[in-house]
Amino acid sequence: MSERSELARVPESLTGRIVTPGDRRYAALRSTYTRRATPAAVLLPQDTAGVVAALRYAREQGRPIAVRSGGHGLAGTSSVDDGVVIDLSGLNRIEVLDRASRLVRVEAGARWAEVAQTLSPYGLAISSGDHGNVGVGGLATGGGVGWLVRSYGLTIDHVRAVEVVLADGTVVRADATREPELFWAVRGAGAGVGIVVAFEIEATELRQVGVAQIAVEARPDGSTVRQWAEVLRGAPRELSTAVTLMPYGPVTVMSITAVVAAESLRRVRPLVAPLREIGRLLDDRIDLVPYPALVPTAHLHPNLGQQPSLTTNGLLTGMDDGQARAVMRAAGRALIQLRSVGGAVNDVPPEETAYPHRHQDTLVVASVFPPQGPAALDAAWSGLARRVEGAYVNFEGRTGPAVLARVYPGETGRRVARAWRRYDPDGIFRA
Incomplete structure (x- = not known):
């Protein structure tokens, strides 16, 4: 089907709202953050009626359809080669x-x-x-x-x-x-x-949150990771953390971002203090900042496929010695991130939403980057695969029945x- 014949059937409501190869806008709209793609067309509706028209047009083409809200997803599925992308960026009110x-x-x-x-x-x-x-x-x-x-x-x-x-x-x-x-x-x-x-x-x-940036040396036996999990398991709910394990010369650094939903440093300091004790302290800083500082407008950028990666994840309940050692072994082969969950997440019954993972308290995420590929991710994840349960769809870069069975297990x-x-x-x- 030629580009000319496709354009001839564009509905009036989408005039000027379809971007095809050769359009100067195409380079900034073709890809996601993690994947460079070559869609046949990108549609840019501005309201609900425009989405209806865009969907109707996309179905008429007989091509694969992808829907994009932001394009930052790790799976890269919000663009599609030789298909039609319905880009919702105009619906931003x-x-x-x-x-x-x-x-x-x-x-x-x-x-x-x-x-x-x-x-x-x-x-x-x-x-x-x-x-x-x-x-x-x-x-x-x-x-x-x-x-x-x-x-x-x-x-x-x-x-x-x-x-x-x-x-x-x-x-x-x-x-x-x-x-x-x-x-x-x-x-x-x-x-x-x-x-x-x-x-x-x-x-x-x-209005404001406490933010602590803490770096400690992570011991190879996993004890630092286990202590982190123990701190979070007993901490008040105001405290949430994200951890990245990074090689630094002969050691592994545990970089912790701790966020406290409190508007006083007097409340923040005692909640983050135990995290400074879990390993040899390398660096730390505590600030009180407006909440938007955590997701600033400085983050806004076009998605050009600039960070290709392959990612998988799983959830843990508690953190025993074997699980902690598996995390550290994986950190030698992939980028490993740990996210504290639990707390208010687990107040919701597992059957109330299509996200059923309501008893775990740690989310483990593994990513590899080119030239590494699926085999490298499998090798890094192998020790964790039999220890985790479930998965979170937004941190999963793979698709298929086996992935769906982990994301949506059983009756869900x-x-x-x-x-x-x-x-x-x-x-x-x-x-």
């Missing part, structure tokens, strides 16, 4: 609907840096990932492990309603009472049911499959 109840409407194409900046004057925040360039739609349909995860829970736990364009072009509002099965699936498995164009999310009262998986078939019987969002 953010509105405080009711300050008293902290209810916020956020369109799917907004970035979390923009959300934080908009909500800051109201003294509100939404825990929402750890990078400001991440799009709202992808994160808020998969989970949302943010900087405040132990005190706030997942982003999906605070979604109160959604507006969805289904595969047949129908626009549906779903909440706990209207279309409850769609609402269940959207919160954790939303990529397979339709295009979520807007979310109503309950924010939390927060069966229920997700039924919802996907019901709302997208032709499987256009699962191709």
Whole structure:
């Protein structure tokens, strides 16, 4: 099919909103953060009606369809070679609907840096990932492990309603009472049911947070990692952490970012103090900063495939000696990150959303980068694969039935499959 014949059938509502190879805009729209792609066309709707028209047009082409909110996802699935990308970046409006109840409407194409900046004057925040360039739609349909995860829970736990364009072009509002099965699936498995164009999310009262940057030497026997997990397991919920294990000469450095949902350093210091004691202290700093500083607008950039990678993950309950040693062995072969979960995440019953992993307290993420590939990731992950349970879809770079079985195990998986078939019987969002 020639580009000319495709353009001849572009609906009036998409005039000037279709980008094909040769268009000067194409270079900035073709790829994701982790994957350079060559789509046949990128569509740029500006509102819900435009999304309906874009979806109809995309289906008429008979090509694979990808939906993009931000394009920062590790799997790189928000672009597609020789297919049609529906790019939601034009749907980026953010509105405080009711300050008293902290209810916020956020369109799917907004970035979390923009959300934080908009909500800051109201003294509100939404825990929402750890990078400001991440799009709202992808994160808020998969989970949302943010900087405040132990005190706030997942982003999906605070979604109160959604507006969805289904595969047949129908626009549906779903909440706990209207279309409850769609609402269940959207919160954790939303990529397979339709295009979520807007979310109503309950924010939390927060202006400032305590942030500690701590670096300690991680002992090879895993004891430092185990002590970190023990500290978090007994810590108040205000404390959430993200850890990166990095080789530094002959040693491994454990770089800890600790975020405390408190607006006084008097509260922050005693909560982070135990983290300074888990290994030989190399560096530390504590600050009180506005919440938007965690996901700043400085993060906003085009996604040009600039960070190709392959990533997998799993969850742990507790951290025994064998698990801690496996983490350290993996750190010698891949980039290993640890995220504290638990806390408010585990207050939600596992059957309430399509994210069922509600008893674990650590998320382990492994990434490799070119020239390393799948074999290198498998080798690095082999010692952890039999020790972890479940997986988080937004930190998983692979697809396929085995991955889905880890992300959506047991009855959750069966229920997700039924919802996907019901709302997208032709499987256009699962191709």
